[in-house]
Amino acid sequence: MATALHHVIIGTGSAGFGAATTLRAADASCRITMITMSSLPFYNRYDLPDVFRGQHDWRELLAVAPAHYEELGITLRRLSRVVDVDGVRQTISLAHQEVIAYDRLLVCAGGRAYVPENLSDAVELMHGFGSFEAAMRVHADLPKGGTAIMIGGDMIGIDLALTLLDAGYRVTLVTNQQTFWPHNVDGDERDRLLAALSAKGTKVVEDNRPIGVTQNNGSMPARTVTLEDGTEIEGNIVMSFCGLAPTVEFMLGAGVDIERGILVDPELHTTNGSIRAAGDICQIWHDEEKAYKFYHGWKNVRVMGELAARNMSGAHEAFDADAKDQLDIDKDGNIRSTFWAH
Amino acid sequence: MKDRAGTDIQIAICGSAGDGTIAAGDIMKRAAARMGFKVIAFDLYPAEIRGFGKCISRIRISSEQTYSLKRQSDVLVSLNDAHAIPHAAEVRDFGAVVFEDTPIARVPEGGHISAHVKPAKFPTP
Numbered sequence: 001m002a003t004a005l006h007h008v009i010i011g012t013g014s015a016g017f018g019a020a021t022t023l024r025a026a027d028a029s030c031r032i033t034m035i036t037m038s039s040l041p042f043y044n045r046y047d048l049p050d051v052f053r054g055q056h057d058w059r060e061l062l063a064v065a066p067a068h069y070e071e072l073g074i075t076l077r078r079l080s081r082v083v084d085v086d087g088v089r090q091t092i093s094l095a096h097q098e099v100i101a102y103d104r105l106l107v108c109a110g111g112r113a114y115v116p117e118n119l120s121d122a123v124e125l126m127h128g129f130g131s132f133e134a135a136m137r138v139h140a141d142l143p144k145g146g147t148a149i150m151i152g153g154d155m156i157g158i159d160l161a162l163t164l165l166d167a168g169y170r171v172t173l174v175t176n177q178q179t180f181w182p183h184n185v186d187g188d189e190r191d192r193l194l195a196a197l198s199a200k201g202t203k204v205v206e207d208n209r210p211i212g213v214t215q216n217n218g219s220m221p222a223r224t225v226t227l228e229d230g231t232e233i234e235g236n237i238v239m240s241f242c243g244l245a246p247t248v249e250f251m252l253g254a255g256v257d258i259e260r261g262i263l264v265d266p267e268l269h270t271t272n273g274s275i276r277a278a279g280d281i282c283q284i285w286h287d288e289e290k291a292y293k294f295y296h297g298w299k300n301v302r303v304m305g306e307l308a309a310r311n312m313s314g315a316h317e318a319f320d321a322d323a324k325d326q327l328d329i330d331k332d333g334n335i336r337s338t339f340w341a342h
Numbered sequence: 343m344k345d346r347a348g349t350d351i352q353i354a355i356c357g358s359a360g361d362g363t364i365a366a367g368d369i370m371k372r373a374a375a376r377m378g379f380k381v382i383a384f385d386l387y388p389a390e391i392r393g394f395g396k397c398i399s400r401i402r403i404s405s406e407q408t409y410s411l412k413r414q415s416d417v418l419v420s421l422n423d424a425h426a427i428p429h430a431a432e433v434r435d436f437g438a439v440v441f442e443d444t445p446i447a448r449v450p451e452g453g454h455i456s457a458h459v460k461p462a463k464f465p466t467p
């Protein structure tokens with residue numbers, strides 16, 4: 001009797017969860033293990049701003065009930081950090097010294113918030129927003145009506161900014177090249193989008209690079225951001241929203257090609273035959289442009305996860321690399337982005 | 343006791359003989375009793391005269407008097423994964439499993455208790 005294949009998925013976000021359910025639909029007998037650093041089962045990170053709309057129960061955020069994993073026969077490993085992937089022996093080492101063997105591996109570990117190099121010393125003074133726990137810390141540390149200073153913006157940050165403004169908080173946005181990441185906008189289009197943000201109540205600071213963050217001991221607001229021209233901005237919290245840095249460190253020994261992300265062909269194969277990658281962590285080959293490109297946003301990521309799973313099950317489908325991202329303003333002055341669509 | 347009204351939590355501590363399992367349970371039950379809670383506890387000792395058998399200390403701490411242990415614990419503390427893994431299932435949904443995150447030696451797949459914490463329960467390193 002043939003042994004059931006063991007599919008391991010690193011990452012339990014939109015791509016990973018989509019892959020797991022697709023794998024199960026294709027093969028009722030395979031083993032599926034999902035590994036995540038998160039303490040919670042899959043929830044939609046795009047819903048995290050809802051903590052400012054009173055959503056404080058993590059159970060309400062879950063995409064599916066915890067029992068669903070058991071019903072599908074999916075083993076979920078939480079708070080488990082992968083430290084190494086051995087692409088020859090086909091094993092994964094976890095930080096807590098456990099070794100897991102796989103037949104096929106799908107890497108959808110995503111990325112972490114990128115912090116500009118010149119502010120890396122101030123990371124401890126900034127708030128993250130990449131998890132439910134981080135979102136709740138922001139909620140706890142931002143007093144009602146208080147000010148959040150956002151460096152960069154990106155579409156994750158702008159979503160939060162609009163929610164904060166709607167909930168009665170104040171937002172100061174210090175713009176940079178990543179302000180509308182992953183959309184690539186400039187010139188008049190950028191000006192129109194910034195004007196739309198200002199019209200919603202955002203205080204926009206342009207052409208002035210932040211060079212430091214300091215803590216105001218014993219006084220409110222708690223943080224000061226110093227800009228290149230010496231201007232100081234005060235706020236209760238400071239957050240960096242400058243796009244994502246793919247978390248690829250644990251893949252360095254896996255025998256896959258890595259640039260900024262893991263390089264894959266349009267079928268999401270890496271250069272190691274038993275490993276695929278999907279989601280924010282991978283760069284997909286675009287044959288016309290002769291370049292590897294990132295594709296972000298919930299829809300792209302979900303599609304990639306499901307596609308990778310179908311290909312792991314024997315299909316040979318290519319990712320639609322021509323999927324266009326859109327960013328515009330509707331007639332009511334609201335910013336709309338395909339990045340948020342889910 | 344006003345602010346503690348409604349408290350009813352059962353903690354199971356599981357380890358190997360010599361880990362201090364029973365001693366840890368003893369400290370917890372005395373501390374809870376001194377705080378004014380009602381405490382019921384039951385300790386299980388290994389049958390072995392020599393060697394490292396399994397010890398479990400179960401403590402139910404409540405604001406109102408209770409007369410038995412609960413079928414499911416709210417928290418399981420693992421001092422030894424090999425012994426505690428079979429008890430991971432006794433934790434109720436949305437309960438927590440507390441464990442050591444950095445064992446000193448490599449373990450095979452499934453040898454760490456985090457592998458046995460079901461999605462509805464909380465792994466707590």
